[in-house]
Amino acid sequence: MNGTPVAEMSFEEAMKELEAVVGRLESGDVPLEDSIKLYERGAALKDHCQKKLAEAEEKVALITTDADGNPKGLQPADIK
Known part of the structure; x- marks a missing residue:
């Protein structure tokens, strides 16, 4: 297990460790x-990854709407 606090991890770091945790548990x-x-670590990593994905989805939604909130291109549902 990585000693880095989950809250300080990037999405990629958390996913990599989560995959390692699952692999060890499955063994x-x-x-x-x-x-x-x-x-417990895996559950925290999963929650962290879900939070990071939700944040990214919100950013995409902001980028793809105009000042009035109308879609400019992709809508959030298009990226799921």
């Missing part, structure tokens, strides 16, 4: 106590 070779810690 089944992790003691119960470590599995619990990994699961």
